[in-house]
Amino acid sequence: MEYKKNDMLTVTIEDMGHDGEGIGKIDGYTVFVKDALIGDTVGAKIIKAKKNYGYARLMEILKPSADRVEPLCPYARQCGGCQIQALSYNKQLEYKQNKILNNLMRIGGFSPEEIHMEPIMGMEKPFHYRNKAQFPVGTDKEGNLVTGFYAGRTHSIISNRRCYLGVEINEKILDIIMEYMTRNHISAYDEAKGKGLVRHVLIRSGFISGELMVCLVINGTKLPYSEQLVKELTKIPGMTSISININREKTNVILGREVKVLWGQEYITDSIGSVSYQISPLSFYQVNPVQTKKLYEKALEFADLKGNETVWDVYCGIGTISLFLAQKAKQVYGVEIVSAAIEDARRNARLNQIENAEFFVGKAEEVLPGFYEEYSRTHPGENARADVIVVDPPRKGCEESVLDTMVKMQPERIVYVSCDSATLARDLRILCDKGYRIDRCVGCDMFPQTVHVETVCLLSRKAQ
Ligand code: SAH
Numbered sequence: 001m002e003y004k005k006n007d008m009l010t011v012t013i014e015d016m017g018h019d020g021e022g023i024g025k026i027d028g029y030t031v032f033v034k035d036a037l038i039g040d041t042v043g044a045k046i047i048k049a050k051k052n053y054g055y056a057r058l059m060e061i062l063k064p065s066a067d068r069v070e071p072l073c074p075y076a077r078q079c080g081g082c083q084i085q086a087l088s089y090n091k092q093l094e095y096k097q098n099k100i101l102n103n104l105m106r107i108g109g110f111s112p113e114e115i116h117m118e119p120i121m122g123m124e125k126p127f128h129y130r131n132k133a134q135f136p137v138g139t140d141k142e143g144n145l146v147t148g149f150y151a152g153r154t155h156s157i158i159s160n161r162r163c164y165l166g167v168e169i170n171e172k173i174l175d176i177i178m179e180y181m182t183r184n185h186i187s188a189y190d191e192a193k194g195k196g197l198v199r200h201v202l203i204r205s206g207f208i209s210g211e212l213m214v215c216l217v218i219n220g221t222k223l224p225y226s227e228q229l230v231k232e233l234t235k236i237p238g239m240t241s242i243s244i245n246i247n248r249e250k251t252n253v254i255l256g257r258e259v260k261v262l263w264g265q266e267y268i269t270d271s272i273g274s275v276s277y278q279i280s281p282l283s284f285y286q287v288n289p290v291q292t293k294k295l296y297e298k299a300l301e302f303a304d305l306k307g308n309e310t311v312w313d314v315y316c317g318i319g320t321i322s323l324f325l326a327q328k329a330k331q332v333y334g335v336e337i338v339s340a341a342i343e344d345a346r347r348n349a350r351l352n353q354i355e356n357a358e359f360f361v362g363k364a365e366e367v368l369p370g371f372y373e374e375y376s377r378t379h380p381g382e383n384a385r386a387d388v389i390v391v392d393p394p395r396k397g398c399e400e401s402v403l404d405t406m407v408k409m410q411p412e413r414i415v416y417v418s419c420d421s422a423t424l425a426r427d428l429r430i431l432c433d434k435g436y437r438i439d440r441c442v443g444c445d446m447f448p449q450t451v452h453v454e455t456v457c458l459l460s461r462k463a464q
């Protein structure tokens with residue numbers, strides 16, 4: 001059977017794809033239906049038809065899945081932030097567990113026995129978990145100021161100050177900012193025209209410290225009547241940093257390079273376990289501190305450090321994992337491409353009086369092989385060795401030259417932290433063909449209500 005555009009069909013959803021879209025089959029024809037969940041029987045309309053598969057719009061839920069729940073957020077379907085809020089949290093976890101397992105089997109070619117998959121680490125309370133929010137500010141058709149979130153795959157703003165992923169105080173902060181802008185006739189930025197002042201509001205909160213940061217991203221260098229805004233915002237308990245960030249470029253990139261403090265200090269402090277971190281508006285910092293702690297503790301447990309090890313943390317960001325590991329290792333080396341992140345890493349090392357962590361700026365695929373070759377040259381007859389190597393690469397995974405050098409450094413253990421289990425599977429296959437095996441593997445739900453999932457894997461060197 002072949003379908004064409006605008007055909008209506010009834011289909012039962014049996015699976016969910018990468019972006020959480022429902023997948024069903026009728027007469028050998030596969031349909032992808034956004035917002036349909038496993039177990040739903042839906043009426044859908046084909047919007048794009050290919051020979052063997054097509055994309056359809058959900059028109060009607062004829063028989064809801066037993067795992068369907070009422071989303072907390074009335075905008076859950078339109079908003080680009082959440083994809084699977086209508087799925088019960090237990091089923092979300094099962095979906096993520098299977099996603100990891102399937103990728104390791106299908107892409108990595110591992111058998112379930114080889115993977116040693118453990119139950120995914122979920123959240124007790126899977127809402128209000130984000131410590132950072134970036135709200136775009138704009139103007140609606142009637143000319144009113146709006147702030148909220150982008151609709152999926154677009155830049156039209158859904159007016160909504162109450163996001164259930166962020167902290168509750170965000171709403172109050174946005175109310176104050178919107179009221180201040182209206183009162184003083186301060187314009188919102190218009191993306192199409194490149195005109196108007198306020199582009200985004202960035203809010204960060206330290207879950208442990210209770211400190212709050214508000215940063216207005218503006219298309220200009222000065223915020224008029226800012227003292228009025230400061231006066232209101234500083235009434236909020238925990239307010240620590242109020243700043244503007246200057247971004248005059250016509251770009252999708254949210255933040256510009258320059259930050260000017262309006263009140264308080266430029267950064268807030270927060271901690272994960274016993275390590276403290278200073279976080280400025282431009283710093284990268286994990287957004288779910290509760291799950292980050294679980295993830296890092298798992299990485300530390302997998303690293304199984306006794307105190308005399310040399311450890312590498314490749315793709316180290318601001319050194320969060322490095323500093324965590326440094327407490328238990330002899331020496332830690334971190335590698336990261338963004339130099340500002342390395343400045344943060346060094347500052348955070350000092351802040352915590354950690355002296356056994358050294359950081360290199362550069363591409364992992366250049367720094368690691370470069371270090372290895374330089375060591376061999378300066379230590380004839382010897383090779384640079386590591387006891388444990390931790391990697392936490394971006395979605396595209398590790399370059400093959402990084403994996404090759406890792407193998408040459410002969411670590412007893414490799415801890416692979418991954419935000420994309422497809423590239424994880426590819427890389428684990430390479431490492432396992434070169435002398436390693438998977439000992440343990442566990443998912444961590446850092447982003448409930450979305451389709452994303454982190455994985456941490458322990459590999460050990462097979463006896464030669
Ligand atoms: N481990 C850190 C961050 C991991 S995110 C933490 O938990 O906080 C992945 C990091 O890899 C980012 O900081 C990114 O800037 C960095 N990165 C991306 N490509 C890189 C490359 N080719 N070499 C080194 N670092 C890279």
